[in-house]
Each structure stands twice: as structure tokens, then as C-alpha cells.
Amino acid sequence: MAQRSDITHKYLRAKKKFPNVWCAGCGIGIVMGSLIRAIDKLELDRDNVTLVSGIGCSSRLPVYLDFNTLHTTHGRALAFATGVKLANPKMHVIVITGDGDALAIGGNHFIHSCRRNMDITCILINNQIYGMTGGQFSPTTPTDSHAATAPYGNKEYPFDIPKLAMGAGASYVARGTVYHVTQLDQLIYDGIQKRGFSLVEAFSNCHTYFGRLNRLGDSVKMLEEMKKNALPLKAAAKMPPDKVQGKLLTGVFCDVEREEYCDRYDALIQSLQGK
Amino acid sequence: MAENIRLMQGNEAVAEGAMIGGLRFFGGYPITPSTEIAEILARRLPKVGGKFIQMEDEIASVGAIIGASLAGSKSMTATSGPGFSLMVEGIGYAYMAEVPTVIVNVQRGGPSTGLPTKVAQADTMQARWGTHGDYIAIALAPQSVRETLDLTVRAMNLAEVYRTPVTLLTDEVLGHMREKVTIPEEGELEIINRQKPDVPASWYKHFEITPNFKSPMASFGDGYRFHVTGLTHDEEGFPTNKSVEILAKLTKLRNKIMRYLDDICQIETDGMEDAHVAVYAYGIVARAARQAVQMARARRMKVGQVRPITIWPSHDKKYKEIFSSKNLEAVIVAELNQGQLVYEVQRLVPKHVEVISLNRFDSELITPAQILNKIKEVR
Numbered sequence A: 001m002a003q004r005s006d007i008t009h010k011y012l013r014a015k016k017k018f019p020n021v022w023c024a025g026c027g028i029g030i031v032m033g034s035l036i037r038a039i040d041k042l043e044l045d046r047d048n049v050t051l052v053s054g055i056g057c058s059s060r061l062p063v064y065l066d067f068n069t070l071h072t073t074h075g076r077a078l079a080f081a082t083g084v085k086l087a088n089p090k091m092h093v094i095v096i097t098g099d100g101d102a103l104a105i106g107g108n109h110f111i112h113s114c115r116r117n118m119d120i121t122c123i124l125i126n127n128q129i130y131g132m133t134g135g136q137f138s139p140t141t142p143t144d145s146h147a148a149t150a151p152y153g154n155k156e157y158p159f160d161i162p163k164l165a166m167g168a169g170a171s172y173v174a175r176g177t178v179y180h181v182t183q184l185d186q187l188i189y190d191g192i193q194k195r196g197f198s199l200v201e202a203f204s205n206c207h208t209y210f211g212r213l214n215r216l217g218d219s220v221k222m223l224e225e226m227k228k229n230a231l232p233l234k235a236a237a238k239m240p241p242d243k244v245q246g247k248l249l250t251g252v253f254c255d256v257e258r259e260e261y262c263d264r265y266d267a268l269i270q271s272l273q274g275k
Numbered sequence B: 001m002a003e004n005i006r007l008m009q010g011n012e013a014v015a016e017g018a019m020i021g022g023l024r025f026f027g028g029y030p031i032t033p034s035t036e037i038a039e040i041l042a043r044r045l046p047k048v049g050g051k052f053i054q055m056e057d058e059i060a061s062v063g064a065i066i067g068a069s070l071a072g073s074k075s076m077t078a079t080s081g082p083g084f085s086l087m088v089e090g091i092g093y094a095y096m097a098e099v100p101t102v103i104v105n106v107q108r109g110g111p112s113t114g115l116p117t118k119v120a121q122a123d124t125m126q127a128r129w130g131t132h133g134d135y136i137a138i139a140l141a142p143q144s145v146r147e148t149l150d151l152t153v154r155a156m157n158l159a160e161v162y163r164t165p166v167t168l169l170t171d172e173v174l175g176h177m178r179e180k181v182t183i184p185e186e187g188e189l190e191i192i193n194r195q196k197p198d199v200p201a202s203w204y205k206h207f208e209i210t211p212n213f214k215s216p217m218a219s220f221g222d223g224y225r226f227h228v229t230g231l232t233h234d235e236e237g238f239p240t241n242k243s244v245e246i247l248a249k250l251t252k253l254r255n256k257i258m259r260y261l262d263d264i265c266q267i268e269t270d271g272m273e274d275a276h277v278a279v280y281a282y283g284i285v286a287r288a289a290r291q292a293v294q295m296a297r298a299r300r301m302k303v304g305q306v307r308p309i310t311i312w313p314s315h316d317k318k319y320k321e322i323f324s325s326k327n328l329e330a331v332i333v334a335e336l337n338q339g340q341l342v343y344e345v346q347r348l349v350p351k352h353v354e355v356i357s358l359n360r361f362d363s364e365l366i367t368p369a370q371i372l373n374k375i376k377e378v379r
Ligand SMILES: Cc1ncc(C[n+]2csc(CCOP(=O)(O)OP(=O)(O)O)c2C)c(N)n1
Pocket: A055, A056, A057, A058, A059, A074, A097, A098, A099, A100, A101, A102, A125, A127, A129, A130, A131, A132, A133, A138, A206
């Protein structure tokens, strides 16, 4: 499925925006492929899809795709997306964001979007660093890892993204990686289909900064490491805790039914208008 | 019609004007002294199928109204100084991305948290220069409750026509004082909606540079699938680093407002033909100025009044004409701040005309007597 470039080309703004800004081997392009395949499989009317992003390498993704695309300010994608969705609840609103964008400067919007439970799909590309600005540490940089602003190792503790999203009330929470593409396609597909706020963490590689500063090798090496380190939640459930320690858990962390915000607001309108 | 006459607050008048003007989306965060606007609209908007949302902060509020406007809804937020400070990021975005939005700032005393329940006009310059980068702001300032209603509608109209954020600058006293207002009949006030494209999608450029600098605006969902960004962009909305395209974009943003000053700028003058002294003041202070001018005239002093209704942009040419009135010797600039618009006036008067600042920033209003005393000092 990963090589279906005919599908991909159907959705690219091919004549307009290429070459792209990403480093060769960057995982963000893989996430873009997964997103396209998920949308194609869902047969969404592309006039009815809006991609909203913030600022960062990850947030550059929407410009390449032929949908309604909204590249906002750093951290605010979810706030803009909330306005688009509530003003036009029929729109499929998909937010593309990075770990810095969503969890540092946009952390407040992130938790409140989870809580509010609007039907928005948030694809958070977690490369554990600020790529665009040159490798400074982010809220998901592991403790003691190196970054441009953590030359002696990171003194902070990282967010666990699925736990944060679940704690804040998201209806659907999942994590995949850019190595496990078939799974990522499926998680994004399910996330878009879910009625309510869904968060899909796409674990990705920034070999240019995170890889280089931590001697993790090139993108191939980093992808191989993802392959080794990822552990499906279902498998983890059957393993002793010490074997799970330090693994990157993947799969669906939560999938619950909660009435969606726009539906609730629409019901209010109907009742006030006596319909 | 008696039922059309109501005693209402300035903040209620904003909400009333917003409903008349066709508002369909309000995103906000509570702050004194603006909160009533949100509270009223939370009640009224869903009744007409509109949307109200209380966001997690003012940055989110302005983001939400930009998103909603792009989705086709007339959108607004309301705040006061501390919230306006947070909103300037989004206001700059709305300007760059040419998204019609209205931001109401019910001014209170600052700086910082300042005086939540007291009046001030200290955000006058912030309304002009709040966001980073070169920028042409539009800001309107009413002096009465009825005018608050009218200018709310006008702010929405200007936002739609010029595809830009428009600030309505009121203040704590105007927002909370009650006056008798005749609610306009349907059709009495002009309501303008943004121009939509009528070309096929393949021809559409969301940021087209046209001879009159106005570009039709499609909404997300209309089938045009355009790109919007705060990065400097070409006519289709795609980021550019080409100096020719950068210049074209930034010049368009400027021209689309500066070429229409006659439409945008409202200035009221009174008795300027033979005035030796003029009092220049906006908003709530203009009312004291009016009284002071009348008192002075009753004492046979030749005093006139200038009241900017459109605070920004400045219609330099018009002001220069007004201030070159042949007998004019001095202009008193009365403001509830430490001196902001006075620099504008200094810039626009002939050399021989003296500009005198009358400032109050102890949280109380400037009184007619204070202004009259200043007039007497000059004479
Ligand atoms: C208000 C503001 N602060 C800082 C920046 C600079 N900036 C641009 S991208 C970025 C970090 C992006 O990191 P992340 O979201 O993890 O995305 P990545 O580039 O790693 O994909 C920062 C700090 C900005 N554009 N705006």
C-alpha cells in the first residue's frame, strides 16, 4: 500500500509547490502519504476537507495538498480549526502539527481541544525536537538527550502524548510510526472516521537534528530503530512490565463514545428554534 | 414605535449591532469591562443559527474567529487591553491573510492588568501598531451608545469590504453607561457582505491583485480549495521569497486601505470655520469636549471641535485641511492617556499652530470644566 504513488499524485499540488522544504529522508513525507491514502480510502469530497497546521517542518505539510489548506501561526492550528469546524460542521477538519507546535506553544489549545471534543482529527508528528528552527529541545525530547539548547543533555522530562490526550479527554487516541506505514494509514483512517476529537501521534525521525545531535545515524538507521523499539499495545499487555519498559507503544490507546461538540450545539440551535 | 426604543448599555449596543450586521460567529474569553458582549451573544447567536464559543484564551479566540470567517461566517471577538495584547498575533495574521474579522476593545486602565473597572483610552496606539511588521489598521471609536451600535455594523461592513481586521475601540464608561437607543428598523442600516468569486475554480486566485485592490473571497467548502498562510505569499496564497511578489503583496495590503480613505475615514467637525482654538478628542472624551466648546462659545470665544470617528487610518489630507482653517492658533488634544493621538495632531497642523496636550490617567473622565479651563489658558 505504501508505494501507491498513483493515489498520492491525485492529491498533490504538483505543478505549484514542489520541490518541498523537507530534508531527504524526513519522515514527514511518509505521514503525508498515509494521510492521502486514508482520505482516498474514505472517499472524502476534497472540497469538504480542510487541513489546518501551525508552524514547523511538520506544519508545512498542508501546502502540498489539494484541499482547503490553512497554515496558521505557531501553536494555534487547533484554535483556527475550532473556528472552521464550528462554523461549518460538515467540513472534515484535519490538523497537522509538530511536538513543539502542539505541546509547547500550543499546549493550552491542545488540552482544551481534547476536552471540548469537536470532531477534529489531530495528526501530531512527533520527531522529539524543533526541526524548523534547528534542533532545540521540545516537550517530547527525552531526558538527557542532546539538543541545540540542551548541549549538556536535556534536564526536563518529556510528555507522554497519548496519556496527555487521554487525560484531557480525547475520544480517540493512537500512536503509530513512520516505519509502520500500513498501521499508520489505518490509524489516520480511523481517526478521521471517529466522530469526536481524535489524536494520532505519528512518531517520526528528524535525522538532521535529533539524529545528528544524539548520534543516531541517518534516516534509515532511525527507522530501523523504530522497527526495533516499537511494541504494539496488544502485545505489551501480555508481557511482563520490565520487558515493556523503554519501548515505544503503538496502536489504539483509547476509543470512546462521547457526544460531539458540534452535534450538541446543533441540538441546542434546533431546540431554540423550536424545530 | 415605542418597542423599538430601549435603554441600553454600550456593550449591549455592540451585541445588538452585531446581530443587525449579520454576525454568525463569536469566539471570546471573558474580561472586564467587555464581558456583557459575550454573555449576550452566547444567548442570542444560537437562536438565529449562529455560533458562540468561549475559547481557552484570547489567542485562541482570535484564531477561532479567523477560522470561522474563512469558513464563511461573519465573525467577531470582544476583549479589553490585556486580552487585546494577546490578540495582536492573530490580528496580524488576519491582516496578512486578508480575513474579515472584528475585534472590540472595551478599553480599561493599564498598563498590565491595570484597572479592570476604570476608563482609559490608553490602547489608542496599540490599535494602530499592536502587531509586528508594517500594517495599516482600521479602528473606529463611538461616543454614544447608539453610535456604538452603528459603528459595530460599520466595523463589520468595513471588514467585509476591505477583507481586513477592524477594531472597534470603546471604553469602560461607554460600555457600561445606559442611554436611550432607538433600535434601527430592518433595512435602515446598510449591511455589506463580502464579495464572492464568480469565476471557475481553476481561474480563482484567493489573493488576486486587481486594479481596485479588492479581491473576491471564497469560503472553505465553496469548491475553490485555496491555500491561506501568514507567510508572505503570491496571489494564489503560496509562500514566496521573490522580491517582486513580496513588494506586490505588501503594496496591495497598503493600497487596498489607503486608496479608500474617503470611504473609511469619518471625521466630525464643528465650528472650525472661524475657530481660534480647536478641541480634538475621540470617544467618551469628545462628549466633554462638545460641552466645553458650547460653554466657551456662550462666552463668545471662537472655539471649534474635531472628532475623529475613524481613529485609524489617519486621513492626513483631510486633517491638514481642517487644521489650516485660517484663524486657528491652537489645538487642544484631550485624551484619557499620557499623550498618544497628540503626536498625530502635531504632525498634521501648520507650523504656527500650537498643539496642547490635555491628559488624564487617574481613571477619571476629563470634565468639560477641565477643557474649558484649558481653552481659557490659551486665549
Ligand atoms: C510565535 C513564534 N515563536 C517561535 C517561532 C519559531 N519556530 C518556528 S517552528 C518552531 C518549532 C517547531 O517545532 P515542531 O512543532 O516540533 O515542528 P518540527 O519543525 O520539528 O516539525 C519554532 C520555535 C515562531 N514561528 N513563532
